[in-house]
Amino acid sequence: MKSLFNTVAAVAVATTGATAVSAQDLTIAIVNNGHMINMQKVAEAYTAETGVNLNWVALEEGVLREQVTSDTATGGGQYDIINIGMQEAPIWGAAGWIEPLKFSADYDVDDILPAMRAGLSHNGTLYAAPFYGESSMVMYRKDLADAAGVKIRDNDSWANVKGAAMAMHDPDNGVYGACLRGKPGWGDNGAFITTVANSFGARWFDENMKPQLDSAAWNEAVSFYVDLLANYGPPGSEGNSFNEILALYNQDKCGLWIDATIAASFLENPNVAYAQSPNAGNPVGANWLWAWAMAIPAGSPNAEAARDFIEWATSKDYVQAVGNHPDFGWGSVPTGQRASTYDIPEFKAVAGFAAAEMAAIDSAAPEATDLKPYVGVQFVAIPEFPEIGSAFGQEMAAALSGAKSVEDALAAAQAAAVAIMDEAGY
Known part of the structure; x- marks a missing residue:
């Protein structure tokens, strides 16, 4: 997936109340659950390939929502990428708080489960990409x-x-x-x-x-x-x-x-x-129906680098990276986001929950x-x-x-x- 590993030129920027940072530094606010914590280790390969340094801020769910909402609503510029979900994405997209997401053809947006894609869009435009989905x-x-x-x-x-x-x-x-x-x-x-x-x-x-x-x-x-x-x-x-x-x-x-x-x-x-x-x-x-997704606050000076990272972290390639990672394996891949995951033989062999998970997602009625x-x-x-x-x-x-x-x-x-x-x- 060629577009996922573009090397981003370092550009010094300054935001109100923040120190100057490089376009090759991304600060990412994530919820402190298992799949997000795993991503920090898997993404070491992304940094090695691209030179993009990833600064992680892992927060308990309620604290994450409070801090991300405050920072995004005020244009604080503290984060380049934020974890949000289906409650926020359409509303924040309509309000102009977060950037619309457009990815390369290789990303295969149609592979994202329809319920997840719809729940993270406003008027047909995707504003957050699902890292994983759930019922x-x-x-x-x-x-x-x-x-x-x-x-x-x-x-x-x-x-x-x-x-x-x-x-x-x-x-x-x-x-x-x-x-x-x-x-x-x-x-x-x-x-x-x-x-x-x-x-x-x-x-x-x-x-x-x-x-x-x-x-x-x-x-x-x-x-x-x-x-x-x-x-x-x-x-x-x-x-x-x-x-x-x-x-x-x-x-x-x-x-x-x-x-x-x-x-x-x-x-x-x-x-x-x-x-x-x-x-x-x-x-x-x-x-219920939910996705923990990744979005870019509006006006981020690092929007291009942020979009490249989100494309990688929510891609088919990322699922493969987790499945083949020596510390994780196929039982630890993020699920509920892409239809293709459920067709991977190695995943099907270890995921005894997969059928129940998909049935729950399919039956949710938002x-x-x-x-x-x-x-x-x-x-x-x-x-x-x-x-x-x-x-x-x-x-x-x-x-x-x-x-x-x-x-x-x-x-x-x-x-x-x-x-x-x-x-x-x-």
């Missing part, structure tokens, strides 16, 4: 389920999932029936709770974009979530997000985990089975419907949602910890959502 699914210890005499089926009822968690729950031996996100944040506990609420028939807004968090469906969904974790989850669940639960799961402390499909790449216990996310009667199950008159599954594609979702996440963590009742937490979240939407002019 959500049930990941459970089949050995524990079999020993307890329970089964978890595709699109199972929440009652059966709760029963399975109860049967596998053995805290005296360090096993908790269900490990689920509880850490506050619209992309943390808010993401998972929203999918539960979707499956119970709840929605964030009505047809007039009036918040609906005080509905009976929301109360039922959140009450179920709090009860499940309070009785069958690990202590301190209000502090757990993806990385914390992944660690618990790999310490054999979780019976089941419902979370991002990408987690399957990092599960170490061989007795893991997969099922499509549960529901409570709503035809759309509790599965489009507006009669039930939810807005785009998004675990988020709402409006600029105000991160603020609303963050307030909601704090209230849900309070309910989970026992600091507030579910009713009081939802009432506070509803009041915050109404105030934010009113101020925005809805």
Whole structure:
């Protein structure tokens, strides 16, 4: 792929509040999860080939969102490449905060899964390239389920999932029936709770974009979530997000985990089975749609070098580089972004989760419907949602910890959502 390794001439630049840097230096803000951390090592070959030095800033998910949003919105110029997702990319692209992405023909943009390409575009223009994509699914210890005499089926009822968690729950031996996100944040506990609420028939807004968090469906969904974790989850669940639960799961402390499909790449216990996310009667199950993607802040003086790197890091060549890397291998390649990955024989031989992952991605329904008159599954594609979702996440963590009742937490979240939407002019 010739265009991926263009040597970029060093050009000194200066940005407001920043020191001069070379066009051969790129500062990249990434979320601190496994695939992104792996990229730092894989990309050593890119630096060796091109001379482009890569300065990595790895941040916890909530901190990343806060810092990247602030810097990009104000034109701070701190980063040349940023990790963002489907909530931000179309909105920031429309606002002119990030650069449109145009790659060489060799990149094969049509190989990107349609759901990912659509979710990262605005009016047909791609504004962020997916490093990996995901839905959500049930990941459970089949050995524990079999020993307890329970089964978890595709699109199972929440009652059966709760029963399975109860049967596998053995805290005296360090096993908790269900490990689920509880850490506050619209992309943390808010993401998972929203999918539960979707499956119970709840929605964030009505047809007039009036918040609906005080509905009976929301109360039922959140009450179920709090009860499940309070009785069958690990202590301190209000502090757990993806990385914390992944660690618990790999310490054999979780019976089941419902979370991002990408987690399957990092599960170490061989007795893991997969099922499509549960529901409570709503035809759309509790599965989300997301991509961690790479974008270029508008006006970056290093936009050309940044675009070259993004083209490489989200390409078929990068998948091959990870698969053939001595420290990683085919079980560690980023998934959910390119159709061609699922046809690679070496990947198919080790990725027992691949079929379940693709089924989850294919069944996610971000489009507006009669039930939810807005785009998004675990988020709402409006600029105000991160603020609303963050307030909601704090209230849900309070309910989970026992600091507030579910009713009081939802009432506070509803009041915050109404105030934010009113101020925005809805």
